[in-house]
Amino acid sequence: MVGTTLVLSLIVIAVLGQLLVGRIADGLLEAKIEASLVEARAGLTQAQAQVAASDRSDPIADDRLVDQIAVQLANRGSSTPRLFDVLLLSASPGTPQRGSNLVSETSVPLRLRAAVARDQIQAWTYTTIAYTDGRPSVTGLSVGAPLSVPGVGAYELYYLFPLTQEQATLELVRRTLILGGVALLVLLGAISWVVTRQVLDPVRYAARVAERFSSGRLVERMDVEGEDDLARLATSFNRMAESLQMQIQRLEDLSRVQRRFVSDVSHELRTPLTTVRMAADVLHDARDTFDPATARSAELLQAQLDRFEALLADLLEISRFDAGAAVLEPEPHDLRDLVARAVEADRPLAQRRGADMVIHQPTTPCVADIDPRRVDRILRNLIGNAVEHSEGRPIDVTIACDDEAVAVVVRDHGVGLRPGESSLVFNRFWRADPARARTTGGTGLGLSIALEDARLHGGWLQAWGQPGDGANFRLTLPRHAGGELDHSPLDLEPADASSVRRVPVVAPPPSRSGAKDVSGGVRG
């Protein structure tokens, strides 16, 4: 801020100074030239008068005449310091030449001599005035005019005006300007520094307060001073902070209440349910001794209690996610172990349905920082789902990993999914065919919970499916806790899919802030 101001001022001052010096120099020189020409003309007139009045009979007097002219002309300028010097130069050799004040003949440039000799009129030029006694030469004006001395020859009268005075004046002006410029610059710098302080300090203060606020210190407020714009800014900021704090507080309270409620409901429901469950089991075990209607009732009671329990557990889990109370507990785990266990757990059911389950896995461990309880739940959901929809066809479970991610794909060859359904499957209580019998008794929340579990890991859970070609569910998890996914080691669309290629529809984007984008990369 201050720096920019200084640089800009410096440029302006420099340009201005240059211009001023130029104008002053031009003015000074113009005046000097004018005066010089007038003086030279006057001198010439005097010299011509002197020549005309001279006694033309005495040839010896020629030398004296020239001397006289030179001395008289030089005397016109003999103030201190000397205003000018005079040189009387002759075009023809052997004639006397005169000069005042030991100025050297070389002070008159040849160009000027040539011009005077040729044009026979007054001419001038800048020159360097040299002296024959070794004084330092000075810059000056040289004005020349032809002077004919009858009987002696054609002379040229040269005036040499030193510009020392003008140079000194110019130097003084330049020094004064530079000094003034520097002073101005310092002053400008100081002013802009002060102004910047005055404007920026409150802004910086506001930024600091806002940063502290955004980093979670919600009680942070700005001090309001005076009535200016900054005070208004502070007032609005404080009002915004106030309202934000209240909103956040309200949300936190709500979340706390919700969490508390879930925990209480959970506990209050579970204890009596345990008693009911045990009683039902006792009745169920003794059903052989009952009459058929009572026995069947005991069976129904037992079966529906299973369903009720599963539903309760899933509902509580979902509400835990909704309340933001779900916590990831990652530890290094070989994904292959988890998959093997989940597959073994469902193998009896799969065999009853005639579905063969095959695991394709690398020979090296696929260790990732995962929450085994949650990943186990995801896998059981996917595998259970595949078994339910397998229609007796084989199920392939494929594992792969690379440096950044681990992935599992569960592929069934059942009815598959209709277009658009691959994003619906993750919806709560969604069923592919409402009319279809609920055979394995899923709660309808399994995939929703699995999706939440995957999101909690910062992972993806995606579905692909085609009518009649089965479905493919892919779970991709970052290998290291907190890692970001940008690809999956496995393709979502299976290689054995029918030739009709379809862009897979992925899981819906996360609705909650803070959740990672699990549905990110639509695979090309």
Add this chain to the structure above:
Amino acid sequence: MRGRVLVVDDDTALAEMLGIVLRGEGFDPVFCADGERAMGAFRESRPDLVLLDLMLPGKDGIEVCRQIRGESGVPIVMLTAKTDTVDVVLGLESGADDYIVKPFKPKELVARIRARMRRTDEPHPETLEISDLVIDVAGHSVKRDGEQIPLTPLEFDLLVALVRKPWQVFTREVLLEQVWGYRHAADTRLVNVHVQRLRSKIERDPEHPEIVVTVRGVGYKAGPA
């Protein structure tokens, strides 16, 4: 053998139902409905196993668990309605050997109780050594420099399982199956907490264990890594 089970639960219906199931399975249940009186009931009945509800009036289940563990190595199975890790780990760290989440099936409960009481069958006389520990399997004792280290039966089983096969790395799942009698379970918190407790008793420096070492990404093994 009729195993005596002390049921500490304030819910009378559940306690009665537990009684029916336990009696049906040939156990001898004793009841206590109050955390304050639990210690008295425990000393009086000298049970083979304690079923302990974590939410109790008076003194809470965690405190009762700690007190029982302070006096005895008797197996303790917690009944809990909470599945959050904080609650589970808190219960396990207070000394419970196992926990079962409500609602549970009677068969599941009985299986857990049996697994905890199973260890009455007489093992062969066998002496194991690891590092500077001497383990007498039949005598249920672990000694360092002739000095007895008190372990609960579960901690003892865990140590023996690991030390019997020092060349093998045990996954948490395998340990769950062998020591706790679980099948197809992914709850590794149980194993983690008990390994920590075991280490705090047998390791010279529990922060840098030398007897029960962690094999990252796999599980645990006995002896040098």
